Amino acid sequence: MSLSLPRENVPPRRRRGGESSGLVPYLYLLPFALLFFVFVVYPVGYGFYVSMHRWDLLAETRPFVGLEYYRNLFDFSTPQAQFFWNSMRNTAFFTIVSVPLLVATALGLALLLYRPIFGRAFFRAVFFLPGVLTVSVMGILWRWMFDNQIGLVNAVRTDIFHLQPLPFLSTEGLAWIPIIVGTLWWTIGFNMTLYLAALGNISQSLYEAAEIDGATAWPKFRFITWPLLGPVTLFVFVTTVLASFQLFGQTLVITAGGPNRTTQSAIQYITEEAFTNNQFSSASAMAFMFGLVMLIFTFLQFRIMARDAREGS
Structure with a gap:
């Protein structure tokens, strides 16, 4: 004798027409696409099409030149190649100097402000708030502070320490100081916040067990805090390097790329080549060369992140 469920308890059959609902996710993705x-x-x-032609906005014809502008970037007898690779060197210098400072200082502030000290929330806000300023406001502020004549830094040197004022903005080498210090003050709060969030996810039982074994502050940091902050440190490092490579506003406002182009960033020179010199084809080739460098670095960073994830799993 066969058993059968009451008709009202039989689950309804799926309609064949419902298979078309598989298109719904793509409809949601369509606006973004x-x-x-x-x-x-x-x-x-x-932009790639422009870089392959001799582009002149006033000309009726724009002849195809192939990779001519890309080859010119490796012909150091041309000013474009000299200025472009000089700006790339300046950008690399800024990245090499600023990234360790931004990572190490942010970690130090996070370790300090994670402890239950008086006014902790106030100091966290103080270090984070500069990040809400625009780059133009930040640049004007630090240009004034390091002004050769009326700057606050030179006023302190002359009035308190009785030293001669230094021409920060017009001296090669010294011009990097307001750019790097200003960038550190402007962006350190974001990295600090990431480290604070990561520190909050570390179990306190690990530190309690270490204290029972007689561990002091340095062993606890070396064997507990630092390894567990590894993923966040890698993320902070990658994002900070990518942001540093995109240096533009600080050098434009604080030093205008001077003196003698020693602080001119790659993006700043590409912008000058396009909108000041009206060399759109050359600027497009430079932009693609700069993008290629960024893609190579990003690929290497993702390889490192994937390897770190596999080793941690």
């Missing part, structure tokens, strides 16, 4: 194509894919493709 359109925006991505209009604002990313099309500009990149059009």
Whole structure:
């Protein structure tokens, strides 16, 4: 004798027409895909097209020149190649100097402000708030502070320490000081916040067990805190390097790329080549060369992140 469920308890059959609901996720993705194509894919493709032609806005014809502008970047007898690779060297110098400071100082502040000290929330806000300023406001502030004549730094040197004022903004080498110090003051709060969040996820039982074994502050940091902060440190390092490579506003406002182009960043020179010299084809080739360097570095960083994830799993 066969058993059968009451008709009202039989689950309803799935309609064949419901299979078309598989298109619904793509409909949700369609607005983003359109925006991505209009604002990313099309500009990149059009920029590459410009770099392959001798582009003149006033000319009726724009002849195809192939890789001529890319080859010019490796012909150091041309001023474009000299200025471009000089700006790349300046950008690399800024990255090499600023990234360790931004990572180490942010970690130090996070370790200090994670402890239950008086006014902890106030000091956290003090270090984080500069990050809400625009780059123009930040640049004007630090340009004034390091001004050769009326700057606050030179006023302190002359009035308190009775030293001669230093021409920070017009001396090669010294001009990097307001740029690096200003960037450190401006962006350190974000990295500090990431470290504070990571420190909050470390179990206190690990430190209690270490104290029972007689561990002091340095062994606890070396064997507990630092290893557990590894993923966050890698993330902070990658994002900080990418942001440092995009140096533009600080050098433009504080030093205008001077003196003698010693602080001119790559993006700043590409902008000058396009909108001041009206060399759009050359600027497009420089932009793609700069983007290629960024892609190579990003690829290497993702390889490191993937290896770190596999070793940690």
